[in-house]
Structures are given as structure tokens and as C-alpha cells.
Amino acid sequence: xxxxxxxxxxxxxxxxxxxxxxxxxxxxxxxxxxxxxxxxxxxxxxxxxxxxxxxxxxxxxxxxxxxxxxxxxxxxxxxxxxxxxxxxxxxxxxxxxxxxxxxxxxxxxxxxxxxxxxxxxxxxxxxxxxxxxxxxxxxxxxxxxxxxxxxxxxxxxxxxxxxxxxxxxxxxxxxxxxxxxxxxxxxxxxxxxxxxxxxxxxxxxxxxxxxxxxxxxxxxxxxxxxxxxxxxxxxxxxxxxxxxxxxxxxxxxxxxxxxxxxxxxxxxxxxxxxxxxxxxxxxxxxxxxxxxxxxxxxxxxxxxxxxxxxxxxxxxxxxxxxxxxxxxxxxxxxxxxxxxxxxxxxxxxxxxxxxxxxxxxxxxxxxxxxxxxxxxxxxxxxxxxxxxxxxxxxxxxxxxxxxx
Amino acid sequence: xxxxxxxxxxxxxxxxxxxxxxxxxxxxxxxxxxxxxxxxxxxxxxxxxxxxxxxxxxxxxxxxxxxxxxxxxxxxxxxxxxxxxxxxx
Numbered sequence: 001x002x003x004x005x006x007x008x009x010x011x012x013x014x015x016x017x018x019x020x021x022x023x024x025x026x027x028x029x030x031x032x033x034x035x036x037x038x039x040x041x042x043x044x045x046x047x048x049x050x051x052x053x054x055x056x057x058x059x060x061x062x063x064x065x066x067x068x069x070x071x072x073x074x075x076x077x078x079x080x081x082x083x084x085x086x087x088x089x090x091x092x093x094x095x096x097x098x099x100x101x102x103x104x105x106x107x108x109x110x111x112x113x114x115x116x117x118x119x120x121x122x123x124x125x126x127x128x129x130x131x132x133x134x135x136x137x138x139x140x141x142x143x144x145x146x147x148x149x150x151x152x153x154x155x156x157x158x159x160x161x162x163x164x165x166x167x168x169x170x171x172x173x174x175x176x177x178x179x180x181x182x183x184x185x186x187x188x189x190x191x192x193x194x195x196x197x198x199x200x201x202x203x204x205x206x207x208x209x210x211x212x213x214x215x216x217x218x219x220x221x222x223x224x225x226x227x228x229x230x231x232x233x234x235x236x237x238x239x240x241x242x243x244x245x246x247x248x249x250x251x252x253x254x255x256x257x258x259x260x261x262x263x264x265x266x267x268x269x270x271x272x273x274x275x276x277x278x279x280x281x282x283x284x285x286x287x288x289x290x291x292x293x294x295x296x297x298x299x300x301x302x303x304x305x306x307x308x309x310x311x312x313x314x315x316x317x318x319x320x321x322x323x324x325x326x327x328x329x330x331x332x333x334x335x336x337x338x339x340x341x342x343x344x345x346x347x348x349x350x351x352x353x354x355x356x357x358x359x360x361x362x363x364x365x366x367x368x369x370x371x372x373x374x375x376x377x378x379x380x381x382x383x384x385x386x387x388x389x390x391x392x393x394x395x396x397x398x399x400x401x402x403x404x
Numbered sequence: 405x406x407x408x409x410x411x412x413x414x415x416x417x418x419x420x421x422x423x424x425x426x427x428x429x430x431x432x433x434x435x436x437x438x439x440x441x442x443x444x445x446x447x448x449x450x451x452x453x454x455x456x457x458x459x460x461x462x463x464x465x466x467x468x469x470x471x472x473x474x475x476x477x478x479x480x481x482x483x484x485x486x487x488x489x490x491x492x493x
Contacts, residue, residue, distance in 0.1 A: 063426035064446060067454070126461060129424075130453040 005173045006404045007252040008243050009087025009236030010344050011079035013188060015050035015229050015331045019082065023341075024348050027356045028377050032330045034212050034227050039194050046206040048215040049192050050229020050332030068131040069144065070109025071230070076141035076188035077148065079234040083184065084149065087236040088249050091149040091182060100153030100180050101146050102172045103234070104164030104187035104336035105138040106391070110196035112136065141188060153180045161391030162298070163260070165339035166399045169235065170258030176239050183237040186340030190230035200228040203392060205302050213361050216333075218299030218326045219306050219372050221365040226301035229328075232337020233344040240404070252347035256384070257285025257400030273396040274298075275312035278388060281398035282316075287384065289317045292400075294355050294373075296342040296387040299326035301333075303365075309388070310368035320371040323378060325349070329358040339389035343399055346385035350403050354379050410493075412459065412485045414438045414478050420458050421478075425451035438479040449473070459485060465492065 010020045015033025017023025026033070037049040052075070057066060060078045069077070080101075084091055091099045112129075113136040119127040134140055139157035146155050154175040158167045165187035172185035191199065200206055207225030209215045216227040243251065259280030261273030282289065295317070298309055313324060327345050328338055349355055358364075360375040384402045391397075418437060421427070428446040431437050437445060442452060456467045465488050475481040 062428065063422075064428045066426050067424055068426075068450070126457060130450050130457070133450075 003177045004240040005176045005237050005255045006240045006243055007235050007255065007347055008238050008248040008250055009083040009089065010252060010347065011081070011083030011086065011234040012341065012344050013052065013055070013075050013079045014231040014341060015052050018052070018054050020086065020344065020348070027327045027330060027345065028354065030330065030357060030359050032213065032359065033229070034215055034330065034332055036212060037192060037197065039197070042194065044197060044201065045208055046197070046201050048207065048209065048212050048227050050227060050231070050334065051192060052231055065144065067129070068135055070112035070135050070140070072105070072107070072109055072188060072190040073135065073140050073144050075190055075231060076103065076234070077144060079188050079232065080145045080149065080184055083234040083236050086250065089182065089236060091151055094182055097153040098181035099151045099183070100155050100175055101142050101151045101184040102154065102156045102158065102168050102175065103142045103145070103185060104158045104160065104168040105141055105189065106159060106161045106164055106335040107189055107191035107196060107199070108138055109136040109140060110191040110199070111193035114193050114195040145184060151184065154183070160395040160397070161393060162333060162335055162338050163389040163391035163395035163397040164336045165232065166258065166343070166387065166389050166397035167260055169255060169340065169343060169399055170260065170397070172237050173255045173258060176237055181239060181242050184234060185237055186232060186234040187336030188232035188234065189335040189337040192228065192230055205300070207301065213359070216301050216329055217362045218297070218301045218329055218358065219310065219364045219368055219370065220362040222363065223301050223303055223306055227332035229332025229334045230337070231331065231341065232334050233340040235340065235344065251404035253350050253401045254404050255399065256402040257281040257287065258398070259284055260395070260397040263394035263396065272308055272312070273394070274309060274388065274390060275315050277396040277398040278312060278316050278386060281386065281400050285400040285402065287400060289321070292317070292322055292384050292386050293380065293382045294323045294325055294346070294349060294385045296346050296385060297324050297326050298388045298390045299328055300390065305390070307368065309390070310370045314369050319369045322371065323355050324370045324372045325355050326358045326372065327356045329362055339387060339397070342387045342389070343401060346387055346401050349382045349385060350401065353381050355382060411489060412463065412482050414482055417478050417482055421447065421451070421455055424454040424458050439477050441476045443476070463489060465489065
């Protein structure tokens, strides 16, 4: 019989909350973490980002790790520690290769790399920190967490832009099914220094608005792009029987289904792969569309991509056939951190039987024909949720979570 | 930088170490670290590379990587560096 994979711990770090419960309260109350990004007077075409302002590096990260970590890794280390604490699990106590870590990362450590490359040009190679050798790297978050917590089992880093966080969760579920006792998974991202910022802008889809509260309006009639943000979520996954055996204090839910697809090349006339990802994830979970209580949408914030996603959701669920939630409207798109944060949010929605809203400023375009939850939380029973994510370049991923 | 520095001391080495590689619970400000090994102090080979690169810059010397790996305590490294500085001057 296939093993069941349950989520026993959450570690959230978001622009509108530094802990899981602070984030969840802010999300239900509609408190935004999108703010103006300052770059010492230099002006850029995009000015708003989902910025974490209350992270204290010296308090939250051991001194020994500070010189060797970019901000993205510090945020990830913090989230990982929070997740293990929440699960009341000491990973060091898991013997042998029984615990692993697989996170997603899309950008790498921009701020540290920027600083060190400046030294390379300005002062010469001798001035460049040896830590640059790994601190920039996509696998750095998985690696540092693996070292810190003694996770010697399956460890990897998956890269698929904003879809990668779901792939990491799917991969980790597979590791649990193959016998790994505990997996740490999800993704945490930060690339809001000037070099990271212009890299975001180069996508051509970053919003150029006048005010923070109208910068990112996924499915809105006036959507004009997205806002990059930092943060994400880390989840502790365990085999359900093992979690029962150790009397794990919490079971947020089960990772019941996962699927990923890739879009056809432009110009082929074939449809995008998001619908197939959703249908395959439902099939993987053994569920039908009618079983799903809420969809957490990718919410790209550009009219063409919003339309494509609305069409995929309507094709699976029927017109206005399921409530759709885009809490990321309050924090921006967090790249590899975005979809794991949505999965954490979906699990909290299941726990508390409430669907979080997008802010009223989104003003959904009625032409999309989806039932977007806007303005106020919707208190309804939530047992099963579908989380969708798309990554620039053609990645589509979907995860189904259910009450444990 | 402090090209004027004529000699390395255990205290200034400690300050450089903490600056470039941080500090774990192995020692605090009151610990006599001179004869503890870098390993005991919680530093790995990358931390020592950072340390030697900083010393090289501040004192204008070049420390051979193999020599570095044979210097296992702050005291040994201080003696080695000061020996090089004496040769230079």
C-alpha cells in the first residue's frame, strides 16, 4: 500500500508576517507586506516589492553562519528551524539517512554575489570571499540546512522558477514514500538588492504602478504586472505511520496529489499545460473536481496569463465552479517561495475552515468567470485544496492537500 | 587598510576571525584561544582561507596554502606570520 505523507510542521517567513501565525492573521485581515523598495537614491522603473522588514539577522542566525550566507539562506535557515520547532522534531535524533531536505530556489544569492563581485572588479580576486563559492548557489539553502540540522538523507535543489516550490514538495513526498522518515521541503527566496531587482524587471512583467496597494492585482480588471517579493515557507513532511508512532503534535494535512507539466513551444497552437497539471494532480490524489473546496491560484497579475489560468480553472471546475484564492496579492510573487507559502496557507485554511481573501483593491475582472474570494475571508468548510503554480519558461505544477 | 600594522597578535587574530567567519559557542571573549585548535574553535578550512586572505591583505604578505593547513592553532599562525613579517622588514 502507498504510504501517506503528512505535513507535521510549518515554517513561514513572509513580508506580512515573520511567523506562521502572524502571517496567517495578516492574511485574513488583509494586511499587506508590499512596500516601496529603496535603493539609496537610484531610480528604477519598478518601485514596489514584498519586503520583510522585521528580520533580525544577528538574533535569528548563528554568528558563524552570517559571513557565509546570503539573505535568501538566512531566511531559509530561520524558516527551517521554525518548521522543526513546530513539528516538535529534533532532526539530529533521526538516525542514519532517515531525514533529508529538498528545497526549490529560482534566483540564488544575489546580494552577497553582488557585493563580492564588486570587490572582484574594484579590489581584485584576493578580496573576494571564499564563501561566494557556494553562497550564490541554488542548492545553498538545502545544503546549509542539511549541515545545520544533520539531514543526511535525500537532499536536492529544484529549479523551475515559481513552479519549483511545488516540485520540491512532490519530490519530497516521493522520498518519504521510498522510505525516508522525514523530509524538509518548500522554498525561500530573496533577491531584492539592485542586481536582483533589475533581473526581476527584465522579465518584462513587473508592475510599474503609482501606489503600493494597486501594484499587484491578480485577476483584476486593471492588472498590470506583478510585484517581486521575498520569503516563503518550509514544511516538515513525515510518513503518517511514523508521525503517529512518535505522537507528532500536529498534522496540518496530507500531500495527496502532485503533478507537473511543461508548456508546448510557442506557435504550436497547442494549449498551455496548466489544466493538465491540475487534472493530473487531482487524479494522483484519487479525487474529482467536485471534491475540491478551494483553488489557490498562481495569479500572475498580467492579463494574458490571468486569462489563461482562469480558462484552465473553468475548464476543470466549470464557470465559477470553485472558490479561488490569491493571498499572494498581499506579499507579491516570491518565486520558489511562493507556491510553498500557498501550500502552507491552504493547510491553514483547512485547519480553520476559512478561505483567505485578496484585498478589495483587486476588483476582479468579471470576464474571467472565476469565483475569486475578495475583500473578506469566506468561512466555509475546507477539507481539500488545489494549489497551482506556473514558472516563467513553461513550468506548470499542481499540488492537492487534504485534511489529514 | 592597516598596512602600518607591524605584528599580528592572538587578540587581533581573534578579532579578524570573528569578523570574517563569525563565532560559535566554542569560545567567548574571556577564553584563552592561543593553543586551542581552529577545529576546536569551530572553524573549517573555508574559514581559515578567509582568515589568511584577510591577513595577507592587511600585512602585505602571501601565506602558502600548504603552510596554512599545517598551522593548527592561533599561536602557531601568529608565530608564522610574525616570522614572515620579520623577514620582510
